[in-house]
Amino acid sequence: MTQSSIPTLETRRLTLRGPEPEDYPDFKATFTSYRARFMGGPLNAYESWMLYAAEIGHWQIRGYGMWMIHDKQSDETFGMAGGWKPAKWPEAEIAWVIWPDRNGNGYALEATHAVRNYLYDHCGWETAVSYIDPKNLDSIRLAERLGAVKDKDAATIDGNDAVYRHPAANTLKGSQLAHGIEMEISHYADPLFKPKGWALD
Amino acid sequence: MIDTSRHIPVLETDRLVLRGPKPADLEAFMAFYKTERSHMAGGPLTEKLSWQAFAADFGHWAILGFGRFIVTLLGEDRPIGLVGLYAPHPRPENEVGWVIFDSADEGKGYAREAAQTCLDYAWRVLDWGTAVSYIDPENTASVRLAERLGATLDPDARTPDPEKPCLVYRHPRPEVQS
Numbered sequence: 001m002t003q004s005s006i007p008t009l010e011t012r013r014l015t016l017r018g019p020e021p022e023d024y025p026d027f028k029a030t031f032t033s034y035r036a037r038f039m040g041g042p043l044n045a046y047e048s049w050m051l052y053a054a055e056i057g058h059w060q061i062r063g064y065g066m067w068m069i070h071d072k073q074s075d076e077t078f079g080m081a082g083g084w085k086p087a088k089w090p091e092a093e094i095a096w097v098i099w100p101d102r103n104g105n106g107y108a109l110e111a112t113h114a115v116r117n118y119l120y121d122h123c124g125w126e127t128a129v130s131y132i133d134p135k136n137l138d139s140i141r142l143a144e145r146l147g148a149v150k151d152k153d154a155a156t157i158d159g160n161d162a163v164y165r166h167p168a169a170n171t172l173k174g175s176q177l178a179h180g181i182e183m184e185i186s187h188y189a190d191p192l193f194k195p196k197g198w199a200l201d
Numbered sequence: 202m203i204d205t206s207r208h209i210p211v212l213e214t215d216r217l218v219l220r221g222p223k224p225a226d227l228e229a230f231m232a233f234y235k236t237e238r239s240h241m242a243g244g245p246l247t248e249k250l251s252w253q254a255f256a257a258d259f260g261h262w263a264i265l266g267f268g269r270f271i272v273t274l275l276g277e278d279r280p281i282g283l284v285g286l287y288a289p290h291p292r293p294e295n296e297v298g299w300v301i302f303d304s305a306d307e308g309k310g311y312a313r314e315a316a317q318t319c320l321d322y323a324w325r326v327l328d329w330g331t332a333v334s335y336i337d338p339e340n341t342a343s344v345r346l347a348e349r350l351g352a353t354l355d356p357d358a359r360t361p362d363p364e365k366p367c368l369v370y371r372h373p374r375p376e377v378q379s
Contacts, residue, residue, distance in 0.1 A: 019260075021263070021264040021265075024264070045290060045291045046289065046290070046291060046292075049289050049290040049291070050253060050254065050257045050289055051253065051257075052260065052264075053256070053257035053258075053259070053260025053261050053263075053264060053289065054252075054253045054254075054256035054257040054260060055256075055260065056256075056259055056260030056263045056264070057255070057256030057257055057258065057259030057260045058256050060224065060256075060259045061224045061227065061255075061256055061259070086249065086252050086253060086256070087231075087248045087249050087251070087252030087253075088248055088249050088252075
């Protein structure tokens with residue numbers, strides 16, 4: 001699978017494309033920052049480049065991977081979302097990251113909802129987990145808004161992460177939950193909508 | 202279904218085929234990086250880092266347009282080593298590097314044959330002005346190979362990691378024939 005054969009996903013506000021060389025500076029800015037503390041970081045410059053190169057290789061090895069989230073209008077990047085299963089991962093994961101200055105707009109919800117549907121519909125996934133640092137409250141709240149629940153019996157990566165299990169493929173489609181997520185996304189896309197409380201991913 | 206080779210050239214020598222990495226090479230790659238033998242090549246690596254380094258080799262090609270080839274013997278597809286053009290950021294310069302996975306495949310001139318082919322590719326196709334090889338000072342076999350390839354020690358060149366001793370051998374770009 002080459003970069004050009006990674007499918008492009010369109011959502012209401014976003015375009016999701018495979019990671020491209022010119023997006024690297026945006027990735028590096030986040031992964032060498034404190035924002036990356038729940039994602040194995042902050043990384044040094046070499047570690048960050050190797051991880052980005054590996055994000056591309058992940059697509060070729062697994063046939064799925066992380067998409068770069070772009071603004072549909074301006075094409076600037078907001079973060080990444082997709083399927084992730086490097087060495088030592090007990091199960092295939094749905095993962096996301098939003099650049100720190102882009103949170104609070106519902107982009108992670110919108111992108112992750114789209115990639116989950118894609119992985120379920122086109123990659124044969126029947127279940128999925130997200131491995132989340134228990135201190136990463138924003139990500140836990142996003143997992144819960146996506147309908148994932150803590151799975152205490154599932155294997156963790158290294159004992160320092162909580163496993164959130166997503167609703168199975170066959171229960172999500174057409175469910176009240178799926179409609180609720182779409183409604184929340186549409187609220188974020190509405191310029192008059194002001195989220196209550198503090199900013200969420 | 203998964204095409205990893207579209208943008209990666211295949212280079213043939215008298216005895217070898219140099220091709221892009223394929224997912225099926227993962228096992229040989231990770232087996233090598235588990236061994237003590239890999240300490241001359243940045244190893245041994247944990248499973249996590251070795252998987253990441255393998256995946257990063259694909260991305261290296263995609264991002265930079267060059268990278269490390271999997272070395273195979275002509276007529277069989279078994280991966281015996283990793284030779285190629287390597288420049289993960291923020292390395293100071295473009296490198297020609299070589300690794301033969303198993304000592305049983307050493308001493309046959311495979312690394313030299315593959316490295317020479319990669320150097321020719323760097324000069325002819327990529328039009329590199331210069332190239333280096335970063336070599337662990339204890340790795341006398343690689344020092345000898347660098348010298349046989351015509352490289353000389355460049356004591357003034359920057360090394361990738363100031364904390365780690367490393368020799369920099371510089372390969373001379375051949376005079377362009379017009």
